[in-house]
Amino acid sequence: MNPKMKPEIEDQRNGRGKSEVEESISRIYPFISRVFDVYEIQKSGDILYFFGTPKVDTENVMGELWAPLEQRGFGGTLKYELGEHVIIVAPVKKSEEKIWINLALFMATGFTTMICGAWMFGVNLTSDPIQVFRGLPFTLAILAVLGSHEMAHYAMARYHGMKTSLPYFIPFPTFIGTMGAVIRYKGPIPDRKALFDVGVAGPLVGLFVSIAVTIIGLNLDVPEINPLPDSLMFEIGLPPLFVMIQKVVGVTGSNLHPVAFAGWVGMFVTLLNLLPAGQLDGGHVLRAMLGKKADRVSSMMPRILFLIGFYVIYWLKGDGFIWIFWALFLWAFAAAGHPSPLHDKVKLDRKRILIGILTFILGLLCFTLIPFKPIT
Incomplete structure (x- = not known):
């Protein structure tokens, strides 16, 4: 995987190994890389941050990613902060209907x-x-x-x-x-x-x-x-x-x-x-x-x-x-x-x-x- 991975110190304190992080990324990275040129990945808790440059119109990035992320139990959003585009991905917690x-x-x-x-x-x-x-x-x-x-x-x-x-x-x-x-x-x-x-x-x-x-x-x-x-x-x-x-x-x-x-x-x-x-x-x-x-x-x-x-x-x-x-x-x-x-x-x-x-x-x-x- 080409992008540089920077797991947060919080993950190390919680005892979460790299294998768990890489498994989560491997499930969704192929879909993200189609529309987003990733140069850095960070993780905090259950949340993944993909820093990079959109390959398509920014309005269409999440449109392309919504279905594959949703099918794999993730939700995401694209933000532009401090001069960088970042896709924020987190597991969707399913709540039972009452x-x-x-x-x-x-x-x-x-x-x-x-x-x-x-x-x-x-x-x-x-x-x-x-x-x-x-x-x-x-x-x-x-x-x-x-x-x-x-x-x-x-x-x-x-x-x-x-x-x-x-x-x-x-x-x-x-x-x-x-x-x-x-x-x-x-x-x-x-x-x-x-x-x-x-x-x-x-x-x-x-x-x-x-x-x-x-x-x-x-x-x-x-x-x-x-x-x-x-x-x-x-x-x-x-x-x-x-x-x-x-x-x-x-x-x-x-x-x-x-x-x-x-x-x-x-x-x-x-x-x-x-x-x-x-x-x-x-x-x-x-x-x-x-x-x-x-x-x-x-x-x-x-x-x-x-x-x-x-x-x-x-x-x-x-x-x-x-x-x-x-x-x-x-x-x-x-x-x-x-x-x-x-x-x-x-x-x-x-x-x-x-x-x-x-x-x-x-x-x-x-x-x-x-x-x-x-x-x-």
């Missing part, structure tokens, strides 16, 4: 959404708590909508070799009983194709399930209910996609069966997720389509939402504070920017570009100026 947490949150969310579903059917849970099970149809519908969205992300991420957690459902005392679900991505994004596929899969699959749930709900008889004392009632605004489905089914009006309402929630969630900003799904898709140029659109989105909210409040005399809230949220959320994929210069093919455009059009069809307003 599936019981996902399961517990799923069951808790099932319970909170069932309570909200029961209220939608006019059940007075104070006097008759056993009737909570009447909310089960809404629970099944809303969990199908939210779960399909996150599982599509999960399946596509695993397809591209990315590490990710199972969905974490979030039980919360909102008018639907949940704040949705999230998954945690672990490690870098391989390339723009993976970024696009993972980003677009959730909204498309979730919207498909929302449409199916809406059709089922519109074919069910709307229950006749008497509002509970001191209950807060809302009138919802129907987006164009929902109205089109109503026309196909032959139903009109905004008085909906709870299952159809779950479909409406899915469309609203799809709209919010497809906002092209930050690390929302729409931000992922646009970043994959436009590269770093997407940052300009991302920075403009909070301003656009603020103007929409201002227009609704002062011109339409409606409740536009949802858009003001999301404008402020995105201002903070998008400020951190979007992490670059490892292969950032690999552009998308025309098929993915077309799918991305159609996805944003579907997102627009889920938009309504006043999503909901209290009935006084």
Whole structure:
């Protein structure tokens, strides 16, 4: 091996021999040497430092190394410090998934959404708590909508070799009983194709399930209910996609069966997720389509939402504070920017570009100026 090896004194104190060091290096050095001209190697603890000069564009170095390092149980990063390029490689410590947490949150969310579903059917849970099970149809519908969205992300991420957690459902005392679900991505994004596929899969699959749930709900008889004392009632605004489905089914009006309402929630969630900003799904898709140029659109989105909210409040005399809230949220959320994929210069093919455009059009069809307003 040509590069000079300088094991740290710390390794000698810990009694680690050269053979262990050389074994680790021999596993990964052939891959590093393809893209990096190494002239010195140092080791501290379990961390290896490869000093040298990139043979390819610095933006592509880790893109070339990510897969072979990951397959051999290592993670790495390229840094430029004190006038030198250095690749820092360390073993990836695998932590076991605590599936019981996902399961517990799923069951808790099932319970909170069932309570909200029961209220939608006019059940007075104070006097008759056993009737909570009447909310089960809404629970099944809303969990199908939210779960399909996150599982599509999960399946596509695993397809591209990315590490990710199972969905974490979030039980919360909102008018639907949940704040949705999230998954945690672990490690870098391989390339723009993976970024696009993972980003677009959730909204498309979730919207498909929302449409199916809406059709089922519109074919069910709307229950006749008497509002509970001191209950807060809302009138919802129907987006164009929902109205089109109503026309196909032959139903009109905004008085909906709870299952159809779950479909409406899915469309609203799809709209919010497809906002092209930050690390929302729409931000992922646009970043994959436009590269770093997407940052300009991302920075403009909070301003656009603020103007929409201002227009609704002062011109339409409606409740536009949802858009003001999301404008402020995105201002903070998008400020951190979007992490670059490892292969950032690999552009998308025309098929993915077309799918991305159609996805944003579907997102627009889920938009309504006043999503909901209290009935006084």
